[in-house]
Amino acid sequence: MSAQTNPLVGHGGRARRRKLTGQVMEALATAAAVLAAVVLAIVLVTLTKRALPAINVDLFTQNAAPFGQTGGGIKNAIVGTVIITGIATAIALPAGVLLAIFNTEFAPRRLADLIGLTLNVLSGVPTIVIGVFIFGLVVVGRGQSAYAGALGLSIVMLPLVARATEEVLRLVPSHLREGGMALGATRARTVITVILPTAIGGIVTATIVAVARAAGETAPLLFTTSIFVGTTVNTDPSQAMASIPMVIFTSSEQPDPHAQQQAWAAALVLVVIVLAGSIAGRLLSLRTRRQIEQVR
Amino acid sequence: MTARRRWRFGDVTLQGIAGLAAVGLAALMVLLVYEVVDQAHASLSEFGLGFLTSSVWNTVHDEYGAADLIFGTLVTAGVALLIAVPIAIAIGLFLSELAPRALRTPVGTMVELLAAIPSVVLGLWGILVLGPFLNEHIEPFMIAHLGFIPFLDGFASPVGLLPACLILTLMVVPIVAAISRELFSSVPGDLKQGAMALGATRWEMVRGVAIPQVSGGLVAAVMLGFGRAVGEAIAVAQVIGGSLTRPENIYAPADTMASRLAAQYVGTATSLQKSSLAYLAVILLVISLLTNVAAQVIVRRIQRRMGHR
Numbered sequence: 001m002s003a004q005t006n007p008l009v010g011h012g013g014r015a016r017r018r019k020l021t022g023q024v025m026e027a028l029a030t031a032a033a034v035l036a037a038v039v040l041a042i043v044l045v046t047l048t049k050r051a052l053p054a055i056n057v058d059l060f061t062q063n064a065a066p067f068g069q070t071g072g073g074i075k076n077a078i079v080g081t082v083i084i085t086g087i088a089t090a091i092a093l094p095a096g097v098l099l100a101i102f103n104t105e106f107a108p109r110r111l112a113d114l115i116g117l118t119l120n121v122l123s124g125v126p127t128i129v130i131g132v133f134i135f136g137l138v139v140v141g142r143g144q145s146a147y148a149g150a151l152g153l154s155i156v157m158l159p160l161v162a163r164a165t166e167e168v169l170r171l172v173p174s175h176l177r178e179g180g181m182a183l184g185a186t187r188a189r190t191v192i193t194v195i196l197p198t199a200i201g202g203i204v205t206a207t208i209v210a211v212a213r214a215a216g217e218t219a220p221l222l223f224t225t226s227i228f229v230g231t232t233v234n235t236d237p238s239q240a241m242a243s244i245p246m247v248i249f250t251s252s253e254q255p256d257p258h259a260q261q262q263a264w265a266a267a268l269v270l271v272v273i274v275l276a277g278s279i280a281g282r283l284l285s286l287r288t289r290r291q292i293e294q295v296r
Numbered sequence: 297m298t299a300r301r302r303w304r305f306g307d308v309t310l311q312g313i314a315g316l317a318a319v320g321l322a323a324l325m326v327l328l329v330y331e332v333v334d335q336a337h338a339s340l341s342e343f344g345l346g347f348l349t350s351s352v353w354n355t356v357h358d359e360y361g362a363a364d365l366i367f368g369t370l371v372t373a374g375v376a377l378l379i380a381v382p383i384a385i386a387i388g389l390f391l392s393e394l395a396p397r398a399l400r401t402p403v404g405t406m407v408e409l410l411a412a413i414p415s416v417v418l419g420l421w422g423i424l425v426l427g428p429f430l431n432e433h434i435e436p437f438m439i440a441h442l443g444f445i446p447f448l449d450g451f452a453s454p455v456g457l458l459p460a461c462l463i464l465t466l467m468v469v470p471i472v473a474a475i476s477r478e479l480f481s482s483v484p485g486d487l488k489q490g491a492m493a494l495g496a497t498r499w500e501m502v503r504g505v506a507i508p509q510v511s512g513g514l515v516a517a518v519m520l521g522f523g524r525a526v527g528e529a530i531a532v533a534q535v536i537g538g539s540l541t542r543p544e545n546i547y548a549p550a551d552t553m554a555s556r557l558a559a560q561y562v563g564t565a566t567s568l569q570k571s572s573l574a575y576l577a578v579i580l581l582v583i584s585l586l587t588n589v590a591a592q593v594i595v596r597r598i599q600r601r602m603g604h605r
Contacts, residue, residue, distance in 0.1 A: 018497055025502075036383070036469060036473070102311075121588045124585075127529070128558055132557065219529050222558060252423055278412040
């Protein structure tokens with residue numbers, strides 16, 4: 001074997017060059033990771049810095065100030081986001097869990113594959129297109145409503161809940177399933193009394209992550225629950241409702257410094273909610289995995 | 297006895313309801329495509345495929361074409377990928393091969409948190425922090441030193457293509473990084489160790505063994521990133537400036553398909569305008585379906601080769 005093809009024989013200048021190339025490349029890869037962390041830090045720090053002066057009790061206890069006036073808060077938007085996301089969860093959670101049960105317990109593998117593919121494709125559909133879809137389906141003729149917005153968000157949540165739940169259901173060891181069957185229980189009884197309770201942690205995690213994602217979505221709300229939201233708390237979902245993302249979106253495009261200030265404050269509130277949800281989801285999912293592994 | 301019968305009945309019921317959810321999913325997909333295409337019907341029959349090559353967007357003459365928007369979409373997504381892909385793959389490598397164990401989880405979590413920041417917040421940061429910063433510091437520098445390159449000469453602007461490209465970069469990096477990390481971790485350890493045992497440096501192992509093993513998956517990751525960049529409406533609408541004409545350089549205000557939809561869909565002047573906006577939604581839908589299906593076909597082929605499933 002020649003020295004050309006056998007790296008072990010390489011030495012002197014060539015070996016040093018190879019080592020140097022390796023070190024440069026490793027340094028670049030590390031730099032990329034550092035860069036991502038730095039950018040995240042910059043975004044979060046400027047966000048906090050600009051938002052803090054506007055974070056006060058009024059922000060959470062007052063409704064939006066009428067146009068052109070200062071003061072006021074985002075209480076109506078917080079209530080709106082909670083209600084809209086709540087309704088979306090009430091739609092997406094059962095649908096997603098049922099889909100996951102169908103895929104793991106009943107569907108033949110090819111069908112399960114096809115459903116998995118469909119869910120991935122659905123999660124890739126731009127959220128603005130979902131907005132157009134819901135507008136044509138629900139808003140035309142009936143007007144905007146929190147229900148319409150929630151329907152849009154539920155489409156964003158569905159693939160997240162279904163895929164994550166399916167993953168946990170597949171983690172449930174098969175001997176639990178077989179044990180249930182061996183005791184004479186039917187499939188349904190095994191699913192409801194054995195498998196779902198084992199996987200409940202994972203389902204909760206999936207839901208938290210999906211809720212965090214949905215709470216920050218703007219595009220599905222833009223055409224469905226954005227106009228004439230008013231400046232008071234509205235708890236009737238058949239009417240359009242204010243939401244935190246819409247407050248940020250509309251205020252960010254105004255030259256008025258007070259509006260921008262409110263946008264920063266609303267953005268900080270939203271980011272805290274979303275990041276808390278993501279981090280909680282991550283920690284919980286580690287715990288669930290460990291618990292299921294113990295059952296194994 | 298009755299209990300058992302009830303549970304057997306329950307068996308059928310559960311299977312039925314769960315099956316119904318699956319049927320519902322299929323119906324949802326079909327309905328989504330049908331509804332969006334139906335809204336675009338008037339524009340589809342009025343302009344046909346010429347819509348893709350015409351750059352007129354005139355609400356007074358009620359004439360619409362998407363060429364400038366397609367241009368803006370391809371430039372923003374393309375530049376974003378150009379910057380994001382090398383960085384993201386490098387992050388994937390760092391997380392799977394280089395980082396000490398103690399660092400992997402925190403750094404990985406950080407990248408995921410970047411993905412979790414809502415796009416409307418990134419857009420807010422883009423329009424109030426990044427845009428002005430680019431306008432004052434980066435763009436004058438680029439014009440002075442890179443102005444000889446076509447498309448890089450012009451006047452600085454706080455809103456325009458460049459901030460849109462960079463915000464999209466921030467959104468694409470976490471997606472591609474997460475997938476490449478998984479891909480590199482899936483390369484069998486004996487292949488990696490084999491290369492190292494032959495005296496390869498870590499980089500030679502990555503370049504010679506790991507990257508060829510997962511190149512298909514990396515292509516899939518890039519496609520998913522492209523789909524994401526093309527479909528982002530909110531953050532782009534906030535920073536791109538919403539211009540009705542084709543931008544003459546990378547600093548100038550422009551518009552993308554998704555951003556035009558976000559800006560104009562509510563409060564259209566004519567029904568043909570609304571239909572033309574729905575036409576844009578159809579184009580976005582087609583792009584997202586193609587990129588996602590193709591990416592998954594690639595991923596499945598790899599999984600089969602690697603012996604999963």
